[in-house]
Amino acid sequence: MAERVLLVTGASRGIGAATARRAVAAGFRVTLVARKAEAVAPLVAELGGENALALAADVTDWPSVAGAVEATLARFGRLDAAFANAGIGMGVSFFGDGGAEPEQWRDLVLTNVYGPAITARAVLPALADTSGHLVLTGSIAGRYPRKGSLYSATKWAVSGLAAGIREEAVGTGVRVTLVQPGITDTDILTDEQRRKPKLEADDVARAVLYALEQPPTVDVNEIMVRPTGQVL
Numbered sequence: 001m002a003e004r005v006l007l008v009t010g011a012s013r014g015i016g017a018a019t020a021r022r023a024v025a026a027g028f029r030v031t032l033v034a035r036k037a038e039a040v041a042p043l044v045a046e047l048g049g050e051n052a053l054a055l056a057a058d059v060t061d062w063p064s065v066a067g068a069v070e071a072t073l074a075r076f077g078r079l080d081a082a083f084a085n086a087g088i089g090m091g092v093s094f095f096g097d098g099g100a101e102p103e104q105w106r107d108l109v110l111t112n113v114y115g116p117a118i119t120a121r122a123v124l125p126a127l128a129d130t131s132g133h134l135v136l137t138g139s140i141a142g143r144y145p146r147k148g149s150l151y152s153a154t155k156w157a158v159s160g161l162a163a164g165i166r167e168e169a170v171g172t173g174v175r176v177t178l179v180q181p182g183i184t185d186t187d188i189l190t191d192e193q194r195r196k197p198k199l200e201a202d203d204v205a206r207a208v209l210y211a212l213e214q215p216p217t218v219d220v221n222e223i224m225v226r227p228t229g230q231v232l
């Protein structure tokens with residue numbers, strides 16, 4: 001069988017970069033997507049140029065996301081899996097008690113909800129050709145509400161996206177996995193979160209690879225992984 005191909009959004013650091021490393025070690029070739037190709041170029045060099053392709057795409061921009069899939073198919077000839085992982089955090093108060101101004105909220109919703117939605121739209125036709133696999137990064141905050149958190153609401157939306165796409169995928173052979181990490185030691189964390197128990201990005205990457213490595217007859221629907229001792 002030809003080597004499998006995985007497209008990762010949010011691949012420049014954190015959970016996406018750790019997953020790309022694990023995936024290449026497991027035999028995948030990877031397309032690494034971030035807003036600037038320079039941000040993923042060092043990881044491409046680390047992984048070996050023949051196994052990895054660096055692409056610039058903003059997940060809030062449909063032409064650039066669709067273009068990343070086209071470029072992947074042009075380079076590798078197939079797409080077996082996609083990790084819709086890019087996301088941002090933002091502090092918000094619905095009572096106006098600090099946090100980002102409402103004009104900025106658009107970026108959070110576009111990146112964390114519209115981003116994975118259009119990523120799914122871009123990859124699913126190619127995944128249908130390979131009976132492939134879509135993995136989305138939700139969050140523990142997408143299963144348990146967070147006080148005054150628009151971020152939490154975006155991740156509840158990702159939970160809904162994954163479930164709805166899985167239903168539409170019935171009969172296509174495509175599998176859909178929602179990964180819901182707890183606090184993970186990446187750049188997205190607030191200072192307060194940094195003081196709490198944390199996963200390593202590689203801990204989440206292993207969970208993603210667990211789902212990807214199941215046989216085609218096994219659809220791992222959801223994986224929630226939290227650091228030991230994290231308070232819900």
Ligand SMILES: NC(=O)c1ccc[n+]([C@@H]2O[C@H](COP(=O)([O-])OP(=O)(O)OC[C@H]3O[C@@H](n4cnc5c(N)ncnc54)[C@H](OP(=O)(O)O)[C@@H]3O)[C@@H](O)[C@H]2O)c1
Pocket residue numbers: 009010011012013014015016033034035036039057058059060085086087088089111137138139140180181182183184185186187188189
């Ligand atoms: N860390 C945690 O505790 C935690 C817990 C649960 C869920 N998550 C989720 O895990 C995912 C990965 O986050 P992380 O923790 O690994 O954070 P991170 O280290 O800050 O990585 C975020 C990644 O998303 C990319 N990105 C952001 N906006 C983008 C856009 N508009 N278009 C394309 N790429 C974009 C960034 O790339 P560039 O900036 O280079 O473009 C970067 O590669 C996110 O969905 C996050 O919500 C994180």
